[in-house]
Amino acid sequence: MNFETLLYQQNGPIGTLTVNRPQALNALNKDVLRELKQFADEIKTNKDIRVLIITGSGEKAFVAGADIKAMQGMSPKEAESFSIFAQTAFNSIEELPFAVIAAVNGFALGGGCELALSCDIILASEKAKFGLPEVTLGLLPCFGGTQRLPRAIGLYKAREMVFSGEFYSATECKEFGFVNRVVAPQELINEAQKLASTIASRGPVAVSKAKQSLNTGFELHMREGLQQEAHLFGELFTSEDQNEGISAFIEKRSPDFRGK
Numbered sequence: 001m002n003f004e005t006l007l008y009q010q011n012g013p014i015g016t017l018t019v020n021r022p023q024a025l026n027a028l029n030k031d032v033l034r035e036l037k038q039f040a041d042e043i044k045t046n047k048d049i050r051v052l053i054i055t056g057s058g059e060k061a062f063v064a065g066a067d068i069k070a071m072q073g074m075s076p077k078e079a080e081s082f083s084i085f086a087q088t089a090f091n092s093i094e095e096l097p098f099a100v101i102a103a104v105n106g107f108a109l110g111g112g113c114e115l116a117l118s119c120d121i122i123l124a125s126e127k128a129k130f131g132l133p134e135v136t137l138g139l140l141p142c143f144g145g146t147q148r149l150p151r152a153i154g155l156y157k158a159r160e161m162v163f164s165g166e167f168y169s170a171t172e173c174k175e176f177g178f179v180n181r182v183v184a185p186q187e188l189i190n191e192a193q194k195l196a197s198t199i200a201s202r203g204p205v206a207v208s209k210a211k212q213s214l215n216t217g218f219e220l221h222m223r224e225g226l227q228q229e230a231h232l233f234g235e236l237f238t239s240e241d242q243n244e245g246i247s248a249f250i251e252k253r254s255p256d257f258r259g260k
């Protein structure tokens, strides 16, 4: 895969995607958003991938937001389209059929924080800073932030972050509940890879359907969510992996999951 603004590396079943515009602290302009969408569309059918890690280039930023310079002079219609364009790209990442880990190495502001929130798990360096500073620019978070953040941490904490526009440390965000772990900067990628390897060793079809149950079930009424969970559980019994997982347990050996 060849991109102008993204770097991609695959190591066995683990892919690592790096947003690569360090000169602008990896800010999201139209090119990055278009490539993120294109990347998600291409990778979603890659059966070899079991976990994707997303990070930012350089030591300073994960992604410092939407490209502020590119927003100047937009018409209301253009601004709305830009928001929808970014939301569509992030939805495609959220809907990838495998686990996605954000390895947040520095500033995750505005659209950068929203990109992390479209990932399944967020690991952060001690140096990371999160925030939704859109109101400081006279804007509101429009890449999914006003929707994903309250779902992740509740309305009250989300309102504080959105209305204040302040930056928060990784530890504060862990307390808020949307950062899973905070690690030393030099350990971040290692930790993300370790977690990715653990997830990659589990039944890929099971992880994929568990993700679907968690993510879409969260939006449903409890009873409908339970129905969906039971349905997805039933579907797993058409997979070879389910048979392999249970057989391996009974035969006291490690399972050899094939993702089928």
Ligand code: CO8
Pocket (backbone or CB within 6 Å): 023, 024, 025, 027, 028, 064, 065, 066, 067, 068, 069, 071, 074, 078, 079, 080, 082, 083, 107, 109, 110, 111, 112, 133, 134, 137, 139, 140, 141, 142, 143
């Ligand atoms: N967009 C464009 N360029 C950026 C951005 C950004 N979001 N962030 C940093 N840069 C650029 C700087 O302009 C600078 O470039 P140059 O050297 O050419 O001047 C370079 O990156 C380095 O940045 P700084 O010199 O500012 O580095 P500092 O260490 O002094 O500060 C900060 C780092 C605190 C991260 C600072 O750069 C900053 O505050 N950046 C902006 C953060 C921000 O407000 N992000 C939210 C943007 S809004 C958003 O994401 C969603 C809005 C949706 C809008 C949709 C419109 C339709």
